[in-house]
Amino acid sequence: MIRRIGRRDAAGFTLVEVLVAMGLLGVLGTILLGTALASNTVTKETRAHTDVAEETRTAMERLVREMRQSSGLEGVHLSSGATDATWMTFWTDFNGDKAHTSNAADPEVLTYRWDPTTGRLSLTAQTSTSVETRPLLAAKVKTFGVLLRSSSWEYDANGDGSTTWEELDASPVGNHNNLPDDPELAYVDLVELTLVVDDGDATQTYRTQVDLRNRS
Numbered sequence: 034m035i036r037r038i039g040r041r042d043a044a045g046f047t048l049v050e051v052l053v054a055m056g057l058l059g060v061l062g063t064i065l066l067g068t069a070l071a072s073n074t075v076t077k078e079t080r081a082h083t084d085v086a087e088e089t090r091t092a093m094e095r096l097v098r099e100m101r102q103s104s105g106l107e108g109v110h111l112s113s114g115a116t117d118a119t120w121m122t123f124w125t126d127f128n129g130d131k132a133h134t135s136n137a138a139d140p141e142v143l144t145y146r147w148d149p150t151t152g153r154l155s156l157t158a159q160t161s162t163s164v165e166t167r168p169l170l171a172a173k174v175k176t177f178g179v180l181l182r183s184s185s186w187e188y189d190a191n192g193d194g195s196t197t198w199e200e201l202d203a204s205p206v207g208n209h210n211n212l213p214d215d216p217e218l219a220y221v222d223l224v225e226l227t228l229v230v231d232d233g234d235a236t237q238t239y240r241t242q243v244d245l246r247n248r249s
């Protein structure tokens with residue numbers, strides 16, 4: 034009798050035991066899968082943030098390098114509102130012939146443009162046969178700030194140690210039209226850039242100063 038009971042126990046599990054086991058396995062599986070998916074999402078988000086930071090730094094470094102070598106600003110337009118783009122065109126004499134080379138493999142006249150309505154920062158290169166525009170950053174750019182300054186301290190009207198394009202515009206060398214155009218740009222040799230980039234759930238701010246040391 035005792036032997037028989039033992040044999041019955043060893044023979045297997047009751048249906049209830051099997052169902053309980055399956056239920057526990059199911060719960061455990063769901064928990065494990067959930068954890069795996071969550072950590073995958075976190076990894077993806079972290080990667081996206083890193084990519085945005087990396088991409089922004091690369092774009093900023095490129096812009097700074099090109100501006101540093103630049104022979105001067107050809108034109109600037111600063112956004113006056115939510116639908117008005119900011120752009121900046123400069124010439125960099127890459128082949129050193131002291132002329133605007135438009136057929137070079139390395140185009141010399143570059144325009145960086147930020148459109149606040151789309152949040153896109155793009156680069157346009159002009160050649161004699163084409164004007165090519167391509168986006169610089171995949172991420173949304175919330176602000177592209179451009180401050181134009183001059184080392185001509187004699188025009189620092191408010192004496193704060195910094196000569197702005199507005200002060201140049203109002204000075205005898207400016208044309209008093211409240212726009213940063215030719216007469217003032219000839220004196221601008223320091224550009225401060227601020228880039229505010231939205232990386233999905235936060236914004237990152239990048240700021241840099243460019244000395245236009247090659248300005249002709």
Ligand SMILES: [Ca+2]
Nearest residue numbers: 126130132134
């Ligand atoms: Ca050239």
Ligand SMILES: [Ca+2]
Nearest residue numbers: 189191193195
């Ligand atoms: Ca000032």
Ligand SMILES: [Ca+2]
Nearest residue numbers: 202210212214
């Ligand atoms: Ca002006």
